[in-house]
Amino acid sequence: MNPHFDEHGSPPSFWRSRYAIGLVVIGGVAVYFLLTEHFAHVVGALPHLLLLACPLMHVFMHRGHRGGHHQGQGKPAPFRKTDTRKPGDPS
Numbered sequence: 001m002n003p004h005f006d007e008h009g010s011p012p013s014f015w016r017s018r019y020a021i022g023l024v025v026i027g028g029v030a031v032y033f034l035l036t037e038h039f040a041h042v043v044g045a046l047p048h049l050l051l052l053a054c055p056l057m058h059v060f061m062h063r064g065h066r067g068g069h070h071q072g073q074g075k076p077a078p079f080r081k082t083d084t085r086k087p088g089d090p091s
Helices: 018-037 039-065
Strands: none
Touching: 018 039
């Protein structure tokens, strides 16, 4: 049995290796220490991040106004008759 391939004959995924697990753990520790040591900077940047989020949401949620709705060009809603009384019927 070849140790470089799994039971399906394909090479093992990087994210299932011990190197990837170590990389994720070290990255998590680095992010933790960056946030705890620079908490004042992160909190100070929050208003700017909120302002930056507005145009980003506009671009991604409206998809750049390229494939959205066209006003006035859609089909009108079908007419539904809700009153079933005839003109001569008493109310």
